[in-house]
Every structure is written in C-alpha cells, then in structure tokens.
Amino acid sequence: MTPADAYAALLDHARRVSALEQTEGLLAWDQETMMPPRGAAQRAEQMGALAAVLHAMRTDPRQEDWLATAEGLDDPAPDVRADLREIRRELTRAARLPDGLAEALARERSASHQLWAEARSTRDFAPFAPALARVLALRREEAQAVAEPGQTAYDALLDRYEPGARAAELEPVFARLREGLTELLDRIRGSSARIPKISGAFPETAQMALAHELAGDCGYDFAAGRLDRAVHPFSSGSGLDVRITTRVDPADPTECIFATMHETGHALYEQGIARELHGRPAGGHASMGVHESQSRFWENHVGRSAAFAPFLRDRMKIAFGSLGVRSPEALFAAVNAVTPGYIRTAADEAQYDLHILMRFDLERALLSGDLPVEDLEVAWADRFEADFGRRPPHASLGCLQDVHWSEGLIGYFPTYTLGNLNAAALAEALRRDLPDLDATLGRGDLEAPLDWLRDRIHRHGRVSTAEDLMTGACGGPVDEKPLLAHLEAKFGAIYDL
Amino acid sequence: MTPADAYAALLDHARRVSALEQTEGLLAWDQETMMPPRGAAQRAEQMGALAAVLHAMRTDPRQEDWLATAEGLDDPAPDVRADLREIRRELTRAARLPDGLAEALARERSASHQLWAEARSTRDFAPFAPALARVLALRREEAQAVAEPGQTAYDALLDRYEPGARAAELEPVFARLREGLTELLDRIRGSSARIPKISGAFPETAQMALAHELAGDCGYDFAAGRLDRAVHPFSSGSGLDVRITTRVDPADPTECIFATMHETGHALYEQGIARELHGRPAGGHASMGVHESQSRFWENHVGRSAAFAPFLRDRMKIAFGSLGVRSPEALFAAVNAVTPGYIRTAADEAQYDLHILMRFDLERALLSGDLPVEDLEVAWADRFEADFGRRPPHASLGCLQDVHWSEGLIGYFPTYTLGNLNAAALAEALRRDLPDLDATLGRGDLEAPLDWLRDRIHRHGRVSTAEDLMTGACGGPVDEKPLLAHLEAKFGAIYDL
Numbered sequence: 002m003t004p005a006d007a008y009a010a011l012l013d014h015a016r017r018v019s020a021l022e023q024t025e026g027l028l029a030w031d032q033e034t035m036m037p038p039r040g041a042a043q044r045a046e047q048m049g050a051l052a053a054v055l056h057a058m059r060t061d062p063r064q065e066d067w068l069a070t071a072e073g074l075d076d077p078a079p080d081v082r083a084d085l086r087e088i089r090r091e092l093t094r095a096a097r098l099p100d101g102l103a104e105a106l107a108r109e110r111s112a113s114h115q116l117w118a119e120a121r122s123t124r125d126f127a128p129f130a131p132a133l134a135r136v137l138a139l140r141r142e143e144a145q146a147v148a149e150p151g152q153t154a155y156d157a158l159l160d161r162y163e164p165g166a167r168a169a170e171l172e173p174v175f176a177r178l179r180e181g182l183t184e185l186l187d188r189i190r191g192s193s194a195r196i197p198k199i200s201g202a203f204p205e206t207a208q209m210a211l212a213h214e215l216a217g218d219c220g221y222d223f224a225a226g227r228l229d230r231a232v233h234p235f236s237s238g239s240g241l242d243v244r245i246t247t248r249v250d251p252a253d254p255t256e257c258i259f260a261t262m263h264e265t266g267h268a269l270y271e272q273g274i275a276r277e278l279h280g281r282p283a284g285g286h287a288s289m290g291v292h293e294s295q296s297r298f299w300e301n302h303v304g305r306s307a308a309f310a311p312f313l314r315d316r317m318k319i320a321f322g323s324l325g326v327r328s329p330e331a332l333f334a335a336v337n338a339v340t341p342g343y344i345r346t347a348a349d350e351a352q353y354d355l356h357i358l359m360r361f362d363l364e365r366a367l368l369s370g371d372l373p374v375e376d377l378e379v380a381w382a383d384r385f386e387a388d389f390g391r392r393p394p395h396a397s398l399g400c401l402q403d404v405h406w407s408e409g410l411i412g413y414f415p416t417y418t419l420g421n422l423n424a425a426a427l428a429e430a431l432r433r434d435l436p437d438l439d440a441t442l443g444r445g446d447l448e449a450p451l452d453w454l455r456d457r458i459h460r461h462g463r464v465s466t467a468e469d470l471m472t473g474a475c476g477g478p479v480d481e482k483p484l485l486a487h488l489e490a491k492f493g494a495i496y497d498l
Numbered sequence: 499m500t501p502a503d504a505y506a507a508l509l510d511h512a513r514r515v516s517a518l519e520q521t522e523g524l525l526a527w528d529q530e531t532m533m534p535p536r537g538a539a540q541r542a543e544q545m546g547a548l549a550a551v552l553h554a555m556r557t558d559p560r561q562e563d564w565l566a567t568a569e570g571l572d573d574p575a576p577d578v579r580a581d582l583r584e585i586r587r588e589l590t591r592a593a594r595l596p597d598g599l600a601e602a603l604a605r606e607r608s609a610s611h612q613l614w615a616e617a618r619s620t621r622d623f624a625p626f627a628p629a630l631a632r633v634l635a636l637r638r639e640e641a642q643a644v645a646e647p648g649q650t651a652y653d654a655l656l657d658r659y660e661p662g663a664r665a666a667e668l669e670p671v672f673a674r675l676r677e678g679l680t681e682l683l684d685r686i687r688g689s690s691a692r693i694p695k696i697s698g699a700f701p702e703t704a705q706m707a708l709a710h711e712l713a714g715d716c717g718y719d720f721a722a723g724r725l726d727r728a729v730h731p732f733s734s735g736s737g738l739d740v741r742i743t744t745r746v747d748p749a750d751p752t753e754c755i756f757a758t759m760h761e762t763g764h765a766l767y768e769q770g771i772a773r774e775l776h777g778r779p780a781g782g783h784a785s786m787g788v789h790e791s792q793s794r795f796w797e798n799h800v801g802r803s804a805a806f807a808p809f810l811r812d813r814m815k816i817a818f819g820s821l822g823v824r825s826p827e828a829l830f831a832a833v834n835a836v837t838p839g840y841i842r843t844a845a846d847e848a849q850y851d852l853h854i855l856m857r858f859d860l861e862r863a864l865l866s867g868d869l870p871v872e873d874l875e876v877a878w879a880d881r882f883e884a885d886f887g888r889r890p891p892h893a894s895l896g897c898l899q900d901v902h903w904s905e906g907l908i909g910y911f912p913t914y915t916l917g918n919l920n921a922a923a924l925a926e927a928l929r930r931d932l933p934d935l936d937a938t939l940g941r942g943d944l945e946a947p948l949d950w951l952r953d954r955i956h957r958h959g960r961v962s963t964a965e966d967l968m969t970g971a972c973g974g975p976v977d978e979k980p981l982l983a984h985l986e987a988k989f990g991a992i993y994d995l
Contacts, residue, residue, distance in 0.1 A: 020547035023540060024521060027528060035532070039722040040739030043520060046777070050517035054551050225536040242537030280543070 117407030273459025293420020614904030763796030770956025790917025
C-alpha cells in the first residue's frame, strides 16, 4: 500500500465515523426539540447501539497500519498534515486508555448525573458527594494514563477541549483577569447609576420571529440549518446542516435574543468551515475556546454592544411595540445590567468570568485531591464570598448548579473564559481592520465582520492549532487586556465609572 | 452455550439492529420533515454509513451458531418461536444472496430512480426503459437465488412484504374483485346522481389543527409520536416513538383529513404492538397487507363512512366555517366522489384496486420476461383502457406515475389491495361484534373499534402469521366479498345504484 492509498483509506474511515457522529448529533438534537416524551427509553437504546458501533470504528486496528504508512507521505499539504496529526492524536489517546475504563466511566457518569439531579432538586450536596468522588477517581485514572510525558493530569483532560493548552500558562492571565474583574465589579457596585428596564408584552411567536430575523441578520444560512426551541439552547451539526435552538421567556425577550445570537455565533463557525474539509479530521473546530469565541463575539460584541443598539431597538419595536426603553443608549444599558446572582449561566459579562475562574481553581484542586470532595460545598462558598461578596444560601445556588462535574467534565470550564478572551481580542483586531465597524453595526449590516471572521477563523477548521489561528488573526498572543478594555469601556459608559 | 444463552445473545443482537434501524428511520423522517435543503448530500453519507453498519450486523456469522443452539429450546413460547422463525427467515435469505448482488442493486436502483424522475418530468418512457430492465434483471437474479423450493421467482419477492403469500392463491380472489369492480364502475358511470362539492376557505393552520384533533380522536398517542407536514405523507417509527406526517392542500381540506387518518391507522398499529415485543423480531408487523388494512380501515371505513360524516362535518365546520355541503349525507357523498383520472394515489375507493390489479399483472409479466420492458408503455395503456375505458395521454399519467418499479420494488403493489380486502373483512367482523358501531362513530367515539383492533391485531405484532391473524380476527379466510359488499353499499347509496 502506498502512503497515498493509506491516507485515502484513513480518510474514508474517518468520513464514515464523521457521518455516524453526525447521526449521533441528530439523535441528540431530535431528543431536545422533536422527540415525543415516551420515546426516551428507545432513544437511549439507539444512542447506546450507535456509541458501540462508533467505539469499534474508532478503535479499528487497521487505522494504525494505515497511519504509519500515510505518515510517509512526501511533503503533505497543511490540511493533510492536520488530518494525520488529529488521527495520530486520537489513536495515541485510545491506545493508552486502560481496558474497561471508558465503560466504567459511562456507567459512573450516568449514575452520578442522576444523583446530581436529585441533589440539586433537594439542595443537598451530601448524597451526591460519593458519586462525584467516584467519577473524579476514574477521570484521574484516565488523565494519568493518557498524559503525554511532562503533561499534568489536568492538562491531559484540558487538552481534549483545548488542544495544546497548559493550566500553568493560563494561570497568570487568569490571575490578572480576576484582579481586573473584582476591581471593576467593586466600582460597579459603588455606582449610583440607574439602569433602565425593558417592559412590555413579548408574545412567544413574535420572539421566535425576531430570533429568525436576527440569526439571518448575522448571516446564518437557513438553507443549511434551522432554528427551533429547546429548554437549554444549543447548536449542533456540522457542514451544511448546522442547527440552532433558543429559549423563550414570555416576560423577558432578551433571553431569546441573546441565546439566539450566541448559538448563531457557534453555527456561523461551523457553516463557515471550508467545504473541502467537511467530514475530515482537519474539518473540526480549532478548540472549544475558539468555538466559544464565536458565540461570545456575536452575543456580546455585536448583540450587547452600544453600536448595535439602534438597530436592535428598531427590530424589537417592530416585533413587540413599546419596550419601555426610550433610546438606544437605554437599551444598551438595560441588556448589560449587572445584578447580584449566584448562577453562572445567568451572569452578566462583568461577573461571568469570575464564575469560571473559581471553577478552574476548584476543579484542579478536586482532581489533584488537594480539595477532598466532601469539602467542596464550603470551599465553593468561601471562594464565592471572596469574589462576589456574599455566600450562596444553599448548594443548588452553589456547587450543585452546573451539570459538568457530575458527568466528569473536568477541564472544560476554562474554555468559556478562553472564549471571552479570544472574542475580545478578535473584536479589537477587527476594529483595527474595519474602522467604521460601529456605523455598520448600527445599520444592522453584519456582513463585514462575518467576512472577516470567515477569512481569519472559520474556513480554516482545525488545520492550524488554536494558538496559531488566534495569533494570526489578532497579530499576537491573546491575553487579558482586550477583554478588560472591552468591559471597562462598556461598563464605564453604563455606570459612569 | 445453553439454548437460553444463545437465544439471549440473538435477542441482544436483534435489539441493537432494531435500534439502528430506528435510527435509520429517524434520518429518513428528518429528511422529509425538518432537514434543511443543503443538508441532502451529508444525509446521504449518513444513510450510507449506517446501511454499511447494518449490513455487517445483519450478516454477522455468530448469529448462525446462536440460532442453531437456540432452536434447541424446549417448548418455546409463541413469541420466542416467532423470534426464532423470523431470524431463521432472514439468515436463510441472506445466505442465499449471491455476493455483490445487494451492492449492484443499490447502485442500479439509485441510477434507475434518477432516470425515472427525469423520464417522468419529460413524459418520455424510452430513456428510462434500459435502466428499468437492468433493475429487473437483478431482481430476477435475487428472486431465483432466494426462492424456497417450489416457490416462483415472483413469490420470493412478494414474500418480503407478505410472508407466506403466493400469487397463484391471490389470482382467483383478485380476478373476482376485478370483475366486481369493473361492473360497479360501469354502473357508477351510468348514474345521473349529482355529487355535492366542498367549498370554502381552508387555512393551512386550521387544517393542521384539525389533523391533530382527528388523529387524537382516533386514539393516536401524541406522547408517543408527533404529526408534521411532508410532501408525501408517511408514518415512521415503532414502539413509543411513532410519527406521522400529512400534507395540506389549501384548496381541498380532504387531502389533509384522509392522509392524516390513513397515516394514523398505520401509527395506531405500531403504537399498539405489545410492549414486551418492542425491538424484537416478533415485534414487527404481521405483513404489509395487514399494516395497510389498518390505514385503510381508519381512512375509508371510519373517515369516509356515512356513519362518521355527522361528527366529521361538525369538526370541519368548527375548523373552517362554511363548507358548502348542507348535510352529513352531502359530505359523505362529496368525500367519496368517483371521478375520472389516471393516477393511482388520487383514485377513489371504487377505482383504486383496479389500479393495483393491473400493476400486479404487469409486474409479474415484466419479471418473468413475458412482457419486454420496451412494450410496457403500450401494455399499460391497453390494460388501462380495458379497465377504465380511456388511454393515458402520456407515460407520466401511465407507467411512469409510480416510483416503485424504478427502485426494483416488485411484489409490493398487491399488498395495497390485500390491505383493502383485509380492512373490509375486519370492518365486517367488527360490525358483528359491535352492532351499534355506527351510532358511536357518529359521535366520534372511536375507542371501541380501536380496542377491538388492538386486541385482535395490534398487540400480536408478528407472533402469528398474517393469514392466521386475519383468519382469527375475521372468523375465516379473507376473500373479495366483504370489500365488494362495502363498496356496493357505499356507492349504491351515493349513486342511487
């Protein structure tokens, strides 16, 4: 077999895996949007059967031979090199995983998830703690098994979501970010500015119609996707079938608007990946931190910006009539109001990353064993008090609020903050290239920023590493400065700081 | 391995296959209802990848050993016997198929389908004929390979849809049916009765709301299914996720109403199969002729009946306001009007089976080679003229109208008429058991007939053969008499025959 034949065989296999992963994605999408309630047990069996097939295909031993031969390709193009790099990465990881660990994790995650949901509803952390400890022990075992030489256990997990990232390199950036955020939050708390509130009638059909309009305004291609409702908004799919969901709160239209723009951001990334990369290992996203940068860009740097407010206010007035906010400036302030709260997913831009940074620290301590699971509830409350100035009244507003740890998802949280850091850095670079950006945003003309992102980020898939991609787009490594400058400008204007 | 262990292994394998078949079904449902247009190419890859997985699982050689051992079970229960019978049936068939034939058929079907669609749009049979001949040759080869000793090639194909059926046994029943139908049609054509027409405004949302109501009236469980729009209505799914679709013609609400009741009939069958049979070989449907009897029962023996007309008219008046038909009798006549036409799917009950009977004769002649493919267009027109009294003006209203043959579907058509025969026989038996059926139908109270069908047909899945099931439910073998009596009563009343 020639290297070219071996590469073709690898790619054919990868495309089949990708097609079945897309199928898995469709089962999940359908479950959250269309599936009748009594279909749940069958759906679990469908998911299980497909997962078993995918596991067998991903561990197909022929791949190792193909890959070894294909790695002899003479001077492969960057996209081919990326295919080989990603396949090597997956095979190495799979080969290091102890037998039976994946099954044990799947079992414990499922049990732990169940106990977490019960614990959250009863606001009682204790019954969940032993299950969390078991999941953590398995993840620790996984991390130690798959770690590269010199890689910490935490980094081995983080690498799954943010290839190449190291906690030690994130730490100083995150520390400076935390310092800047707590300082900003202090000033906001001391401000006497009065923030307007949106009020009016927001029928569900009008909200969904507006959501469709806004997604279209951002450049979302409805011929290659669709928009539906879901309890927890998400985007899914890839290539030319990328679907988004949003939620509707009849009392508050901003939920629907910003969830839509957030998921549209994710979807625009997927829709923008170059056609020739579809279904290939090189055709994935560069990292979760890059993916999240796209959702945060459209949600926060477009949707919640002062520049976009005139256009958004016009759209909202057409959809709902009276809004109770008298000017674009008032709308801008209303959608960026900073309010006390305990829940990460409901947090404003000034507080959101403080939530993440505490999770980053706590989950590293949990994984290393420095923080025993039974001490988590108190450790959480202590840290929350240090950063936010108050303690959660119970565990469901504290360490039980997120689903992630219950499923053993360790190393995922920092990608949210990386998303915010990347989004701010991209917005800053974009503004340098398009000096009249604010004027175009005010008209709802979003083609220029989309074109810029398509060119700098989307089309490349994961041909480059996340770091190279971001450095190339922004003209240098990403740090905390653009995000802090963005927040300073936004909240300075709103709170007269 | 004990016989019990072998049976458990077989069943576990069958459940996985079933779960992946359900997944295949969801991909198909989504394609017709939800998928964005640009997603088509990806969907084809997903379908292809899943088909390859299913093919490998269905031909997994371990099954033969498990089955041989499991067949040593001591006095298995009827449902277990049915599981073993169905698995034996599939394995025998698969073992007899020549290598490569399935792939060749898949290729030729796809090419032939494409050419058929082009031919139909240009009304020109000639360019399609060679592709049809190639598909027929492959089907002939398949039929000869899989036929049981003494089974004709046609019967070997028919058996796929109607297990145990033989064309030679259908022939005399179909011949008497054809005689009765042509005679009835003659009298209808000679009648001077004037048939009322429905007129009014039928907004799409009102039609879909009515469709939901009617499906619910029939007993369809929306917690285990859903109703959406599709260009060509169909039902799909099994167990506790059985979905139906309907179409909406803004000018004619009866399209939507009867498509809905038809698909609801199919779905009620699936929803009614006993829980313990779900996902098992014994949990399928008895035959396509039994499946179709359920759709025809609800569409024609309930929906288009004189007894149901008062209830249906009330529902329609609430949905649409004025209908232009002044009485339940007028509605009954309007929804059963016999009009000249060339298209099977648009045919009324008086003419529908004449369409099928000619296809049954023509496809047997095509398969045997007695009718050369190039003579099909003329043979079709001749036969149509003999039965309907006029010739199709072009091939798209003649032999190009149906998709079936283009995909090599031979032996499927007769199951439509078996469905009508079975439905009439079931309705007759039901009326014997429930003498006040008409009064309850008039109130829209459909629980009693559903309970009766659940008990006699649905819950049994394919534990019994179709023949045993029908004989048991109807108290004797099914022939043409109940259908002819039903049509005589219906059209006699409407056309004053």
